[in-house]
Amino acid sequence: MADIPDSHPRKASLLARAKLTEAAAEGLLAESALIAHGRGEAFDYLLGEKTSESASLAIRETAARLIKAERAVISLNGNTTVLAGEQAIRAAAIIGCPVEVNIYYRTPERMEKLTSTLKEIRNKVSQMSPPAGWNGVQWHDSVNSIELLGADADGRIEGLEGPRAICSSRGIEVADAVLVPLEDGDRCEALVALGKQVYVIDLNPLSRTARMAHVTIVDEVSRAMTELCSALVEEPEISHWDNGQALRDALAIMAQASNQIPS
Numbered sequence: 001m002a003d004i005p006d007s008h009p010r011k012a013s014l015l016a017r018a019k020l021t022e023a024a025a026e027g028l029l030a031e032s033a034l035i036a037h038g039r040g041e042a043f044d045y046l047l048g049e050k051t052s053e054s055a056s057l058a059i060r061e062t063a064a065r066l067i068k069a070e071r072a073v074i075s076l077n078g079n080t081t082v083l084a085g086e087q088a089i090r091a092a093a094i095i096g097c098p099v100e101v102n103i104y105y106r107t108p109e110r111m112e113k114l115t116s117t118l119k120e121i122r123n124k125v126s127q128m129s130p131p132a133g134w135n136g137v138q139w140h141d142s143v144n145s146i147e148l149l150g151a152d153a154d155g156r157i158e159g160l161e162g163p164r165a166i167c168s169s170r171g172i173e174v175a176d177a178v179l180v181p182l183e184d185g186d187r188c189e190a191l192v193a194l195g196k197q198v199y200v201i202d203l204n205p206l207s208r209t210a211r212m213a214h215v216t217i218v219d220e221v222s223r224a225m226t227e228l229c230s231a232l233v234e235e236p237e238i239s240h241w242d243n244g245q246a247l248r249d250a251l252a253i254m255a256q257a258s259n260q261i262p263s
């Protein structure tokens, strides 16, 4: 990985690029993955590359709803696995839910690579200390018991055609709540139409996904997932959530970026 000094103002962004470039070379990502990341980066620049107060509220709301869900699942694509796989495994251990690899451009090779990557991450996280405030049983056991789904490909998302409809019958198909960072608009719409609660992380407050979800966290996925783990441990309460307001808050922050230009 590139050796970037801590003082570099764009260190986190450059490290994310390096991680994704390496993962792409290893065959973990679809060809369009870096383009999708670039679109996200542009919005993050406007957000000041930090989690806003409004995004923090969305994170707490998502945490509250995931804890209350009967059958939650965390759905990961390639970019999310690479950028926030560790946080996703930690979150799944706290919630006690499966993680499903679900990718738009599905090939057996990429499914296998992403699943093996998550197995390695699960093993690593099981040997790490539990999150501060964790009062569950054995952290090691909670992490190791996370089901890694996706390769089974025996479920369907009704309302979608072709390979994009494929999912796990024990994951997304039966879930009542899906945390799906970086989802595509069509799939988000189909999941909502099936009556599932859908929580997304998307830096673009105007994407169809962002507008369709029940709770949208407008934030960078690794920052948001790190904060989600802390919020889950605190077990917040569900509120009267206004998702439109969360999207407007994000756009207002981006509009204020013009204040940085010298007059």
Ligand code: ATP
Pocket (backbone or CB within 6 Å): 036, 037, 038, 039, 040, 041, 043, 079, 083, 182, 183, 184, 185, 186, 201, 202, 203, 204, 206, 207, 208, 209, 210, 219, 220, 221, 222
């Ligand atoms: P939609 O179909 O929902 O309108 P889209 O076609 O714009 O979305 P895609 O190209 O499928 O979206 O996916 C990229 C989305 O993911 C963009 O909205 C981008 O802002 C967001 N994104 C990319 N990287 C990140 C990241 N690291 N963290 C959060 N969001 C990200």
